[in-house]
Amino acid sequence: MKYINNLTLFMQKKSNSQGHALIETLRLIADPIKFLDRYNQVNQDSFVVQVLGINSPPVVFFNSPEAIGEILAIPSEKFDFSRATHVFRPLMGDSSIVLQEGRSHQRLRQLLLPPFHGERMRYYGATICDITQQVTKKWRSHSTISLPQYLPQITLDIILQIVFGFNTGERYARLQYLLTNLLEDVTKPLFSSLFFFPPLQQDWGGWSPWGNFLKRRAEIDRLIYAEIAQRRTEFDPERTDILTLLLSARDETGAAMTDQELRDQLVSLLLLGYETTAGSLAWAFYLLHRHPEVLAQVRSEIASVTISGATLDPEAIAKLPYLNAVTQETMRLHPIALIGTPRMAKVPLQIQDQALTPGSIVVPCIYLAHHRAATYPDPQHFQPGRFLTKKYAPTEYLPFGGGARGCIGSAFAMYEMKLIIAQILTQFELKLIDPKPVKPIRRGITIVPSGNLEVAVTLLPRTIAKNDCQK
Numbered sequence: 001m002k003y004i005n006n007l008t009l010f011m012q013k014k015s016n017s018q019g020h021a022l023i024e025t026l027r028l029i030a031d032p033i034k035f036l037d038r039y040n041q042v043n044q045d046s047f048v049v050q051v052l053g054i055n056s057p058p059v060v061f062f063n064s065p066e067a068i069g070e071i072l073a074i075p076s077e078k079f080d081f082s083r084a085t086h087v088f089r090p091l092m093g094d095s096s097i098v099l100q101e102g103r104s105h106q107r108l109r110q111l112l113l114p115p116f117h118g119e120r121m122r123y124y125g126a127t128i129c130d131i132t133q134q135v136t137k138k139w140r141s142h143s144t145i146s147l148p149q150y151l152p153q154i155t156l157d158i159i160l161q162i163v164f165g166f167n168t169g170e171r172y173a174r175l176q177y178l179l180t181n182l183l184e185d186v187t188k189p190l191f192s193s194l195f196f197f198p199p200l201q202q203d204w205g206g207w208s209p210w211g212n213f214l215k216r217r218a219e220i221d222r223l224i225y226a227e228i229a230q231r232r233t234e235f236d237p238e239r240t241d242i243l244t245l246l247l248s249a250r251d252e253t254g255a256a257m258t259d260q261e262l263r264d265q266l267v268s269l270l271l272l273g274y275e276t277t278a279g280s281l282a283w284a285f286y287l288l289h290r291h292p293e294v295l296a297q298v299r300s301e302i303a304s305v306t307i308s309g310a311t312l313d314p315e316a317i318a319k320l321p322y323l324n325a326v327t328q329e330t331m332r333l334h335p336i337a338l339i340g341t342p343r344m345a346k347v348p349l350q351i352q353d354q355a356l357t358p359g360s361i362v363v364p365c366i367y368l369a370h371h372r373a374a375t376y377p378d379p380q381h382f383q384p385g386r387f388l389t390k391k392y393a394p395t396e397y398l399p400f401g402g403g404a405r406g407c408i409g410s411a412f413a414m415y416e417m418k419l420i421i422a423q424i425l426t427q428f429e430l431k432l433i434d435p436k437p438v439k440p441i442r443r444g445i446t447i448v449p450s451g452n453l454e455v456a457v458t459l460l461p462r463t464i465a466k467n468d469c470q471k
Helices: 007-014 018-030 032-040 065-073 082-093 102-112 118-123 127-135 147-164 170-184 189-195 209-233 242-247 259-275 273-292 291-302 314-318 321-333 412-428
Strands: 002-004 046-051 057-064 145-148 343-345 349-351 354-355 361-362 428-432 439-444 446-449 454-457
Touching: 002 145, 018 032, 018 189, 032 046, 046 273, 057 065, 057 354, 065 242, 065 291, 065 349, 065 361, 082 102, 082 189, 082 209, 082 259, 082 343, 102 259, 118 127, 118 314, 145 147, 147 170, 147 242, 147 273, 189 209, 189 428, 209 242, 209 259, 242 259, 259 273, 273 291, 273 321, 273 343, 273 412, 273 428, 273 446, 291 321, 291 412, 314 412, 321 354, 321 412, 412 428
Parallel strands: 002 354, 057 361
Antiparallel strands: 046 057, 145 454, 343 361, 349 354, 428 454, 439 446
């Protein structure tokens, strides 16, 4: 049995200086897939590294279904989640569901879940289709466009309209501009490194990196709090956006969310659902157009449920089995998040053959779990059919994490992806300009295809006109 009791001795075997921890942290930030693959080649089921900053505790990555199942079954009170996810605090805020634990986390989860499931989803389908049409309406036949330029526009507008309830106006335009620019900077390795190294978080004025971030965050917060205040004053229960639902939500004691809780959940939903979904869509379009036989089958399936050969029915699209398999396989091969929620052990724990001391960081590794040959034969290849012939356990397939810390917006993200893919494929024929394979590269908190992902556009006959998406 392999024990992790003498942490100092372990790290001395890896390196005799703190320089090793710094190098490993930078490697993780710069190329996380290469980092994970390198360690996994030596230790197939789990491995230990020192990352998350200098002088950090050991971080233990697990990827076997058995280990992940054990992790998800361990009572949450035996873990400290906030200390293991501190890198998100400056962006998401102290009250974010990502940083909460115990009763507070359960309360927020109960308040946030209803808008993303069940009948509520039907309110969002037509809006997703309409926004996709609006963003792509200037695409013309014989033109060349870069998909990564447009897909984030679609997903950001969807969040601003469906989550925040924005449609038009000065506040909407300003918030869209500020968020686009800030989130673009967050995706850059140098800027994002600030969140991993607290000593670099020094406010030396607007010209310093951290001072500039704080200034922009303050302006974004001002706009969000102004919107919350206005919506409280002019509350309209007929509105279907998620902010309205959260304003009216009450916990078991009858208490509503505070302004800060609302702000932090809205920003968390934005950060977790904007660039991540756009990245998954980029992979989906790339993979579809690298595999013509898959693309042809998806097109045929979508055509089978369109109305008069043109109008999309969101609910019918969402139920298409092969399109669903394509989105599932896309997120298996290139998961939205490479890891599940990190958690710090409060007490001694035994997970498979690892005996963990308090302070160890436990990480369920989604990327490696999705690339286990024992679970997914030929794991490096795009094979949507595997999801038609087998149902995978939640410990084998977990693109949105799992257990009580799983993503609350998972059903919405899948729904959104399928509608956007169907809407674009019904309107346009796309062809990759550069047929060479792309590489996965880090962009913010997700992994996207390298390059500009340029495609040649052909407008298909009898495309869907504005507002043709069935209400």
